[in-house]
Amino acid sequence: MSPYVVVAAVVLAGVLLFAAAMGARRVLAPAAPTRAKLATYESGVDPVGRDWAQTQVRYLVYAFLYVIFAVDAVYLFPWALVLRSPHLGAASLVEIAVFIGIVVVGLAHAARRGLLRWH
Amino acid sequence: MSPAVEVLVRTVAVLAAFLVLPLLVGQTEHKVMAHMQGRLGPMYAGGFHGWAQLVADGVKFAQKEDVTPAAADRPVFRLAPAVGLVPYLVALAAVPLSPGLVGADAPASAVLVLAATAVGILGTLMAGWASANKYSLLGAMRAAAQLLSYELPLVLAVASVCLAAGSLSLTAIAGAWSPWWLLWQLPGAFVFLVAAVAELQRPPFDMPVADSELVFGAYTEYTGLRFAFFLLAEYAGIVLMSLLFAVLYLGGWKGPLSGDLGWLWTLLKGFVVSVLVIWMRVAWPRLREDQLQRLAWLGLVPLALLQLALTGVWVVATA
Amino acid sequence: MTGLDVAFAAAGTVAAASAVLSVTTRHVVHAALWLVVSLGAVAGCYLVLGAEFVALVQVLIYVGAVVVLVLFALMLTRAPIGPNEEVSASPLHRALAAVLAAGVTALLAAVLVPLARVVGAVRRGGPGTTGLGEQLFGTWVWPFEALSVLLLAALVAALAVAGMARGRGAGEP
Amino acid sequence: MTEAAKGSRAAGIPGLVRGLAATARTLARPTHTSEYPDAPPSLPPRSRGVIALLAENCTSCMLCARECPDWCIYIDSHKETVPATTPGGRDRQRNVLDRFAIDFSLCMYCGICVEVCPFDALFWSPEFEYAELDIRELLHERDRLGQWMATVPPPPALDERSADPAEVSALGKPARAPRAPRQAAAEEGQA
Numbered sequence: 001m002s003p004y005v006v007v008a009a010v011v012l013a014g015v016l017l018f019a020a021a022m023g024a025r026r027v028l029a030p031a032a033p034t035r036a037k038l039a040t041y042e043s044g045v046d047p048v049g050r051d052w053a054q055t056q057v058r059y060l061v062y063a064f065l066y067v068i069f070a071v072d073a074v075y076l077f078p079w080a081l082v083l084r085s086p087h088l089g090a091a092s093l094v095e096i097a098v099f100i101g102i103v104v105v106g107l108a109h110a111a112r113r114g115l116l117r118w119h
Numbered sequence: 120m121s122p123a124v125e126v127l128v129r130t131v132a133v134l135a136a137f138l139v140l141p142l143l144v145g146q147t148e149h150k151v152m153a154h155m156q157g158r159l160g161p162m163y164a165g166g167f168h169g170w171a172q173l174v175a176d177g178v179k180f181a182q183k184e185d186v187t188p189a190a191a192d193r194p195v196f197r198l199a200p201a202v203g204l205v206p207y208l209v210a211l212a213a214v215p216l217s218p219g220l221v222g223a224d225a226p227a228s229a230v231l232v233l234a235a236t237a238v239g240i241l242g243t244l245m246a247g248w249a250s251a252n253k254y255s256l257l258g259a260m261r262a263a264a265q266l267l268s269y270e271l272p273l274v275l276a277v278a279s280v281c282l283a284a285g286s287l288s289l290t291a292i293a294g295a296w297s298p299w300w301l302l303w304q305l306p307g308a309f310v311f312l313v314a315a316v317a318e319l320q321r322p323p324f325d326m327p328v329a330d331s332e333l334v335f336g337a338y339t340e341y342t343g344l345r346f347a348f349f350l351l352a353e354y355a356g357i358v359l360m361s362l363l364f365a366v367l368y369l370g371g372w373k374g375p376l377s378g379d380l381g382w383l384w385t386l387l388k389g390f391v392v393s394v395l396v397i398w399m400r401v402a403w404p405r406l407r408e409d410q411l412q413r414l415a416w417l418g419l420v421p422l423a424l425l426q427l428a429l430t431g432v433w434v435v436a437t438a
Numbered sequence: 439m440t441g442l443d444v445a446f447a448a449a450g451t452v453a454a455a456s457a458v459l460s461v462t463t464r465h466v467v468h469a470a471l472w473l474v475v476s477l478g479a480v481a482g483c484y485l486v487l488g489a490e491f492v493a494l495v496q497v498l499i500y501v502g503a504v505v506v507l508v509l510f511a512l513m514l515t516r517a518p519i520g521p522n523e524e525v526s527a528s529p530l531h532r533a534l535a536a537v538l539a540a541g542v543t544a545l546l547a548a549v550l551v552p553l554a555r556v557v558g559a560v561r562r563g564g565p566g567t568t569g570l571g572e573q574l575f576g577t578w579v580w581p582f583e584a585l586s587v588l589l590l591a592a593l594v595a596a597l598a599v600a601g602m603a604r605g606r607g608a609g610e611p
Numbered sequence: 612m613t614e615a616a617k618g619s620r621a622a623g624i625p626g627l628v629r630g631l632a633a634t635a636r637t638l639a640r641p642t643h644t645s646e647y648p649d650a651p652p653s654l655p656p657r658s659r660g661v662i663a664l665l666a667e668n669c670t671s672c673m674l675c676a677r678e679c680p681d682w683c684i685y686i687d688s689h690k691e692t693v694p695a696t697t698p699g700g701r702d703r704q705r706n707v708l709d710r711f712a713i714d715f716s717l718c719m720y721c722g723i724c725v726e727v728c729p730f731d732a733l734f735w736s737p738e739f740e741y742a743e744l745d746i747r748e749l750l751h752e753r754d755r756l757g758q759w760m761a762t763v764p765p766p767p768a769l770d771e772r773s774a775d776p777a778e779v780s781a782l783g784k785p786a787r788a789p790r791a792p793r794q795a796a797a798e799e800g801q802a
Contacts, residue, residue: 003213004485005122006223007231009130010212014205017134018348021181025344028181038189040252041339047190052518053253059264060514061597062412063507066267068593069420070503072586073271074495076278076427077230077287078571083431084285084438085572092575093435095583100424102586106593111417113597155634159644192519195471227567230494237502241474244509248467251519260513263506270502287491287567402630 065110072103133212133222141354142173144361147390148354148397149173155401180347188340190251199249200341200348203242207355210235214362215290217372217381227287229277232363233270236318239352240266243327246349247337258336261408262320262327268415269317269324275423276311279430280304280367289363293371300368303433307426308368310419315360316396317415319353323403326411361392446486453479461539464521470508477501491567656767659720660739661751663759664711668732671706675724675733683717684724685710713756715741716749734763 040047079096082088149172153160165171187196210232212222225231240263247259281287283304284295301308317324328336338349365371365388372381406414453476460472477500484493516524527535565573574582645652654660671688687710693703725733736759743749769776775783 003223003225003228004490006126006129006133007209007212007225009126010133010209010222011205013130013134014208015201017208018201018204021344021348024181025185029343030182030184032184033186035189037184037186040188040190040250041334042252042254043334047252049253050518052251052256052513052516059260060507060510062264062268062416063503063510064593064596065416066271067499067503067507068589069271070274070499071589073274073278074230074499075574075582076275077227077281077491078567078574080278080281080285080287080571081568082571082575083282083434086438088572088575089435089438092571093431095575095579096431097428098583099586100427102583102590103593104424106590107416107420109594110597151638154642155638157637157640157642157644159642159646162646190519192465192467195468225490227490227494230491230498234494234497234502237498240502240506241471241509244506244513245471248509248513248517249519256513260510263510267503267506274498398631398634402634403627 061110065107068103068106072100075099129212129222133208137208137211137355140358141351143390144357144393144397145173145354146170147394148400151394151397152401155398177347180344183343185343185345186340188251191340192249192251195245195249196340197345199242199246200345200352201242202245203239204348204352204355206235206237206239206242207352207359210359211355211362213289214359214366215293215371216362216385218290218294220382221290224288224290228289229281229287229292229367232289232359233274233277236273236356236359237270239356240270242349242352243337246341250337250340252340254333255337255339258327258333258339261333262337265320265324265327265411265415266318268412269314269419272310272415272419272423273314273318275420275427276307276314277367279307279423279426282427282430282434285434289366293366293373296370296373298370300370304368304426304430306422306429308364310423310426311364311368312392312395314415314419315364316399317411319356319360319396321353321357321396322400323406324411325405326408329405357393357396358389361396362386362389364392365389442486446483449479449482449486452476453483461535464523464526465519466512466522466525467509467517470505470512473508474501474505477505491570654737656764657735658737658739659722659735660737660762661715661741661759662713662718662725662756663734663736663763664713664753664756665732665734665760666708666711666753666757668728668730669708669711670730670732671708672729674727674729678723678727680721680723681717681719683714685712685714708753711753711756712750714750716746734760736760736762737764738762 042048076096079092082092149160150168161169161172163169163172164175187193213225213228213231213235215221215224215228221228223231243262243266244259247255247257247262250256280292283300284292286292286295320327327333328338333339338346341349362385365385369388369392371385371388374381374384377384456472456475456479460469460476463469463472477496481493481496481501484490484496516522671686673686676682676684676686686708688706688708690704691707693705695702722735725735738759741749741751774780
């Protein structure tokens, strides 16, 4: 039997747990909404403006970097399985070094442009 | 045992561990943190030293009104706690306590754990955006940026261990472990520990929920049981990361008398790591947002890459 | 029908249905979240076919990184709650897109459905993760190395296009 | 242990280690928590718990109510005529207190009322266990305020070398010389 059947069952169990807890809440918890209670909480002051506001775009840099490096990093896992093979081991070490080295240039570029520094 | 019964038993066991271990860690945190601050912590619920405090908290949370703000995006807001919680449950299922004692012994369980924790980010992002609260949105942004930034060192550190063991299975990794790894994989272990604490958004990496700036970040608008689920996810995360650290870097079930009681060793090592995580929270101040990101990209990532190079060269040289 | 068939059909149905929802919803962020469901279901398809590593990478990269990037971009630029009229296409565009999508679906179905009949029931197989590594580091080394250059180019270009690589100095806020 | 701290300040790592050491040392020591509901707290002298009223001393002069920064003292009184005690004397009027109440949900424990009272009708009591489930119950009326008087501690002892209070020094005065005429001495005593 595949272990992923258990994984699927665990996901199902998690969903059931959430559903059951919400059912219990429905039974146990009171519900007395008032206008003030349903208002957006901005530290006790009346909410200003709309629900959404522009935030700093610099967070996007980290998402960019992560996407690139995550694509990069997943190749390490198959590499882990072939590193000990007699005919591929040493060659794959060089190959992965070149591969990662090239991508690290991107990190250096971002760092040199000051993207990792807060202004 | 028929397959269906086996699946059921395993699932129930994982669910039980998921509901019990976080409570243990939470109670330990109550007590350790209190005594580190010269206090006693909860003393009443349950009688002896307030052992049932978290159970009482759970009962209390279930009876609290669950408010969905009027401006919120209702379906996303209400679903977010589940998205934050279930990934940790899945990840916990893949962590072995001993060679025979594991929920789902997947051949690539190390990657499975990483993939599951990566999905957890979505729960925070959904919560922050759907709350229709600017603080929440900013908190979610910070949280997601932090989780992404620290996910990478985490992946690299785990990859280094996989490399050292020549396998992607956590069971096999702990099986290949020897005390020599304590030195050899030390930089990786350091990177893993720091990145794991950051993944959990625990102090000193709790900028996304910085109370003085963002109220409670992405979770500001949550009340009652949904809020409790986010808390449960945090403590389940501590359990998961501590057990992972124990399995990856401390040899899991290896130790004296580990024949039948190996699982106890894993739990014990994991417990020690979680106490360390709690200790960090008490002792250290919060890092600023830019320090967080610099630490990840200019500190941990290069260190993890060095560890990878070290591991790769050593494996090839000794193969 | 084996259990694998059922699982594959279920995952496939979820993937297709959530994909349709993703392109038809008027809420920008909901579209990205439906995309998560769709990509996750595709990972489920891989898993049923026995490609464990590919499935996990699908989750790790697509759900954990790419969709998060998409959500990031949306939430940082323009993602108010509720249906967004600014990004909604006109009825004409929608009709055209539907026709085009139906055409592509029909084309793909015409090619793939006969193949499915040849293959028969869902079977697990493939080279496995170790085989994947051997292929990657043995046979396909050059494409693999070229990929790193592609990734580097993508990163540099993305930073440049997003206007974040400010070469004009630190004068800007 | 963090890189950022390492880069910015040399004190980074020693500082972090010191943080760990300090918390570990506290962990090893016994706690200094006062277990309040189980053990009574040892309150410092002059603790401000609740304000007690000695209604007999109150002249309804309203000074406390007027000085109160958040207007939490309510006083009602009426005037009564006291008939003259001697034939041909004048009737006198005096204030009679009808209501004296302090709303402790508003009180901010500044103690100004206690300070300004010219007739020592208000006192600080260290009693603090008067929490209520309903905020309206925090409005303590005259009787309740009077009951707190039992908990008011005696005034603190004077400093070692301080001058005696006026009352005490008056008592300690040497007796009058017997030569002086009785009438004059009585007048002197009244002055």
